Amino acid sequence: MCLGIPGKIVELYQQAGLRMAKIDFGGVLREACVETLPEAKVGDYAIIHAGFALNLLDEQEALETLQLLRDAGVLDEELNPSSQT
Amino acid sequence: MDLSLLNQTLRDERQVKAEIEKIRRRLTRSWVLMEICGGQTHAIMQSGLDQLLPPEIELVHGPGCPVCVTPLELIDKALAIAARPEVIFCSFGDMLRVPGSNQDLFSLRAGGADVRVVYSPLDAVKIAQQNPERQVVFFAIGFETTAPPNAMSVLQAKALGLKNYSVLVSQVLVPPAMHAILSSPHNRVQGFLLAGHVCTVMGYQDYLPIADQYRVPMAVTGFEPLDLVRGIYSVVKMLEQNEVRVENAYARVVKPEGNLAAQAIIQKVFQPVDRNWRGIGRIPLSGWGLRPEFSEFDAELRFDVGNIQTSESPLCIAGQILQGLKKPFDCPAFADPCTPQNPLGAPMVSAEGACSAYYRFARSSASMKG
Amino acid sequence: MSEASFPSMEGPVCPLPLKHDDQIILGHGSGGRLTHDLIKNIFLPYLSSPPLLSGDDFARLTRPNGEVVVSTDCHIVSPLFFPGGDIGRLAVCGTVNDIAVSGAQPLYLTAGFILEEGLPVQTLVRILESMHIAAQEASIQIVAGDTKVVEKGKADGLFITTTGFGFLPEGRTINGSQAQPGDVILVSGSMGDHGIAVLAERGELGFSAEIQSDVAPLNGLIQDLLAAAPHTHVLRDPTRGGLATTLNEIAAQSQVGMLLYENTIPINPAVQAACEMLGFDPLYIANEGKIIAIVPPDEAEAALEAMHRHPYGKSAARIGEVTRNDAGRVLLKTRIGATRILDMLAGEILPRIC
Numbered sequence: 001m002c003l004g005i006p007g008k009i010v011e012l013y014q015q016a017g018l019r020m021a022k023i024d025f026g027g028v029l030r031e032a033c034v035e036t037l038p039e040a041k042v043g044d045y046a047i048i049h050a051g052f053a054l055n056l057l058d059e060q061e062a063l064e065t066l067q068l069l070r071d072a073g074v075l076d077e078e079l080n081p082s083s084q085t
Numbered sequence: 086m087d088l089s090l091l092n093q094t095l096r097d098e099r100q101v102k103a104e105i106e107k108i109r110r111r112l113t114r115s116w117v118l119m120e121i122c123g124g125q126t127h128a129i130m131q132s133g134l135d136q137l138l139p140p141e142i143e144l145v146h147g148p149g150c151p152v153c154v155t156p157l158e159l160i161d162k163a164l165a166i167a168a169r170p171e172v173i174f175c176s177f178g179d180m181l182r183v184p185g186s187n188q189d190l191f192s193l194r195a196g197g198a199d200v201r202v203v204y205s206p207l208d209a210v211k212i213a214q215q216n217p218e219r220q221v222v223f224f225a226i227g228f229e230t231t232a233p234p235n236a237m238s239v240l241q242a243k244a245l246g247l248k249n250y251s252v253l254v255s256q257v258l259v260p261p262a263m264h265a266i267l268s269s270p271h272n273r274v275q276g277f278l279l280a281g282h283v284c285t286v287m288g289y290q291d292y293l294p295i296a297d298q299y300r301v302p303m304a305v306t307g308f309e310p311l312d313l314v315r316g317i318y319s320v321v322k323m324l325e326q327n328e329v330r331v332e333n334a335y336a337r338v339v340k341p342e343g344n345l346a347a348q349a350i351i352q353k354v355f356q357p358v359d360r361n362w363r364g365i366g367r368i369p370l371s372g373w374g375l376r377p378e379f380s381e382f383d384a385e386l387r388f389d390v391g392n393i394q395t396s397e398s399p400l401c402i403a404g405q406i407l408q409g410l411k412k413p414f415d416c417p418a419f420a421d422p423c424t425p426q427n428p429l430g431a432p433m434v435s436a437e438g439a440c441s442a443y444y445r446f447a448r449s450s451a452s453m454k455g
Numbered sequence: 456m457s458e459a460s461f462p463s464m465e466g467p468v469c470p471l472p473l474k475h476d477d478q479i480i481l482g483h484g485s486g487g488r489l490t491h492d493l494i495k496n497i498f499l500p501y502l503s504s505p506p507l508l509s510g511d512d513f514a515r516l517t518r519p520n521g522e523v524v525v526s527t528d529c530h531i532v533s534p535l536f537f538p539g540g541d542i543g544r545l546a547v548c549g550t551v552n553d554i555a556v557s558g559a560q561p562l563y564l565t566a567g568f569i570l571e572e573g574l575p576v577q578t579l580v581r582i583l584e585s586m587h588i589a590a591q592e593a594s595i596q597i598v599a600g601d602t603k604v605v606e607k608g609k610a611d612g613l614f615i616t617t618t619g620f621g622f623l624p625e626g627r628t629i630n631g632s633q634a635q636p637g638d639v640i641l642v643s644g645s646m647g648d649h650g651i652a653v654l655a656e657r658g659e660l661g662f663s664a665e666i667q668s669d670v671a672p673l674n675g676l677i678q679d680l681l682a683a684a685p686h687t688h689v690l691r692d693p694t695r696g697g698l699a700t701t702l703n704e705i706a707a708q709s710q711v712g713m714l715l716y717e718n719t720i721p722i723n724p725a726v727q728a729a730c731e732m733l734g735f736d737p738l739y740i741a742n743e744g745k746i747i748a749i750v751p752p753d754e755a756e757a758a759l760e761a762m763h764r765h766p767y768g769k770s771a772a773r774i775g776e777v778t779r780n781d782a783g784r785v786l787l788k789t790r791i792g793a794t795r796i797l798d799m800l801a802g803e804i805l806p807r808i809c
Binding site for chain 2: 661733734736790791794795796801802805808
C-alpha cells in the first residue's frame with residue numbers, strides 16, 4: 001500500500017516552520033517534507049511517499065546490494081540482451 | 086551512489102532467478118505465504134514474479150489495500166461532503182474510482198463537484214491557504230505509512246491557524262488485521278511478507294509477539310523484484326527449518342525501531358480507535374482517529390452528513406478476497422460483469438487491489454505458464 | 456487597427472470604449488468588421504496559403520492521383536503551452552501524423568478555432584506562429600479555416616479542430632488489420648514523453664522534470680521508413696492510451712497476438728522516474744511524435760536503419776513480434792523474464808499512493 005521511492009536530497013530549507021527538501025528522483029524534482037529526518041544532509045538519499053520522507057536510505061546496505069551485480073559480472077554489459085529469445 | 090544502478094540490480098533477471106533457485110533448493114513441501122501489502126501484490130503481478138516462483142509456493146494476497154478496506158459508509162460520507170458547493174475535496178488518486186453506494190468521486194467530479202487529486206496531503210493544506218473562502222477537506226486514508234504525512238497536514242493547518250481545512254480519516258493498522266486473519270479458523274497462511282514501508286515508519290517489534298503467538302515466521306519485505314524474492318526466501322528458509330522469527334529483508338530502508346520522529350508526529354495527532362474494514366467488519370483498535378484536541382479538523386464533525394444508507398453489491402466477495410480465503414478467479418463475477426471499468430467492489434478498482442491486479446496482469450495465466 | 460475613414464466599432468455597437476487589440480472579445484466572433492480584422496491581421500500572416508488569401512469560403516485544390524485519405528482531430532490540451540510544444544503544434548502534427556500513418560502524403564489541412572472571450576491576442580499569435588512553423592516543416596498547406604468566440608469560461612483559452620487530406624500511392628495498404636504472425640514490432644523512439652511533459656507543466660502534482668513533449672510531424676520519417684521497408688503492414692501513432700492501448704487495438708483489428716520485451720522499450724530515465732514517483736506505467740502515457748511500425752521480418756533491419764538516420768527516429772528500437780497464439784492479446788516479457796498480459800488502458804490514469 002505504499003508507493004515510496006528513493007530520491008537524493010539536493011536542497012534543504014524551512015518553509016512555514018517545516019523542514020523541507022528538494023528531492024531529485026533522477027531527472028525529476030519535487031519537494032518533500034523531511035521533518036522525520038532531523039539529521040539528513042544534502043547528498044543523502046531518502047524514501048519519499050506522498051511528498052513525505054519515511055526514512056533515509058542506508059547507503060552501506062545499498063552498496064552491498066550493488067555488490068551483487070558486480071559479483072555477477074554484469075555491470076559492464078548492456079541490459080540483458082540474452083533475455084530476448 | 087547511483088540510484089539507477091541500484092534499481093537495475095533490484096530488477097535484474099539473473100539476480101532474481103538466482104534467488105528463486107535458492108528457494109527451490111530449500112523446498113521440501115508446499116507453503117502458503119501472504120503478502121499483506123497491496124503495493125507488493127501489484128509489484129508481484131506487474132513483474133510476473135508469481136509465475137517464476139516454484140509451484141509449491143502459494144502466494145495469498147492480504148487486506149493491505151487501504152482503498153479496498155475503507156468502509157462503504159465513509160465513501161458515501163466523502164461523496165456527500167464533496168457534493169457541497171463550498172467544498173474543495175482533495176484526495177489521493179487511488180480513491181477516485183472506488184464505488185460508493187451510488188457513484189464514485191470521479192463521476193461526482195464530472196457532475197461539477199470540485200474534487201482534486203493531490204500527490205501529498207501537504208498540497209491540500211496549500212489549497213486551503215490559497216482558497217480561504219472555501220472549505221478544503223482531505224480524504225486521509227492509509228495504513229501506517231501514510232499516517233505521518235496525513236498527521237503532518239493537520240499539525241500544519243493548526244500551526245497556520247487555518248479554519249477551512251479538515252480531514253476525513255480512515256487510518257488502518259496492519260497488526261490487528263494480521264490477528265484477524267491468523268485467528269480465523271479458515272486461515273491457511275503459514276508465513277508473512279511484512280509491508281516494507283509500514284515497517285519503515287513503525288519498525289517491526291510489534292510483529293514479534295504475533296509471530297510467536299501463531300507460530301508464523303515473517304520477513305520485512307520491500308517492493309522491487311529482488312526485494313520481494315529475498316523476503317520470500319527468508320520466510321521459506323525459516324519455514325523449512327521450523328523457525329519462527331521476524332527477519333528484515335529490507336534493511337537498506339527499515340530499522341527495527343522504525344523512524345521515531347515519524348512515530349512522534351503520528352502520536353501527536355492520532356489515537357487508537359476501532360475501525361470498520363469494508364468486506365471484513367469491525368476490528369477493535371484497528372485504526373487511528375484524531376485526538377480530541379484536533380477534533381476541530383475532523384470533517385465528520387464539521388459536516389453534518391446525516392444518515393447514510395449504504396448498499397453493497399451482493400455479488401462482490403471482496404471480504405473473502407481481502408482475507409486471503411478466496412482468489413479473484415474464484416469469484417463468479419470476476420471479469421464479467423466486474424471489471425476495472427465497471428467495478429462491483431473496491432479490490433477491482435484500486436490499483437493494488439487483488440482483483441484489479443489479476444484482471445490486468447493475469448487474466449489468462451493458463452496460456453502463459455511455462 | 457480600423458482605418459480612419461470607416462466608423463470605428465466603438466459607440467453604438469460597442470458601448471464601452473474597450474481596446475480590442477490585446478484581448479479576444481465576443482465581437483471578434485460576430486462575423487463583422489472585428490472578425491474580418493482578426494482574420495486579416497492575426498490569422499492570415501501565419502496561416503497564409505493561396506486559398507486562404509483568396510478570401511473565399513472554400514478552397515479549390517489540385518490533387519495528385521490516388522485515393523484521398525482524410526482525418527480529423529479536436530485539440531483541447533491544457534495548458535496551451537508546454538515544454539517542447541503547444542496546442543498549435545499539436546493540432547498540426549496530430550492530423551499530419553494521422554494521415555501519414557496510412558502511407559499517404561499529407562498535403563492540406565483545415566483549422567477551426569473556438570476562442571474564449573478574454574484570450575490575449577498575443578497568445579493566439581504565438582499559437583498561430585507555431586502552427587505556421589509546424590506546417591512548413593511538414594510541407595503542408597492550411598487551406599481553410601474558421602473562428603468563433605465563446606463566452607468566458609466556455610473554452611480553456613482556445614480549442615482547435617483540424618482536418619487533414621492526403622493522397623495514397625497506388626497499391627499501398629497500411630492499416631491496423633494488416634499485422635501478420637512473424638512480423639516485427641518497432642517503435643521510433645522513447646515512450647511517455649508528451650504526457651509527462653504536459654502533466655509537469657500543469658503543476659497540480661508539484662513536480663518539475665527535464666522532459667520535453669515529443670510533438671513532431673512524422674510524415675518525413677514515415678516516407679523514409681516506407682522507402683526502406685515498402686511492405687510495412689501497420690503504422691500507428693501511440694497517442695492517448697499510450698503504446699499498450701494502441702498495440703491492443705491493432706492486435707484486436709488484425710486478430711493476432713503480440714509479444715513485447717519490456718527491457719527493449721526505450722523510455723527516457725526522467726519519464727521513468729516521474730512514473731515511478733506517481734505510480735504510472737509509461738506504456739500507457741500519450742506520445743505525440745512517435746510511431747509504431749509493424750513490418751515483415753525481412754524488412755525490419757532496413758526499417759530500423761532508416762529510422763535511425765532520421766532526426767525523429769534516433770532512438771528507434773525493435774520491441775517485439777506478432778504471434779499466432781492468443782489472438783487479440785498483447786503479452787509482455789518482463790524485465791525479470793516472466794510473461795504477463797499488457798492490457799488496454801482502463802479509465803483515466805490517476806496518481807496513486809499504493
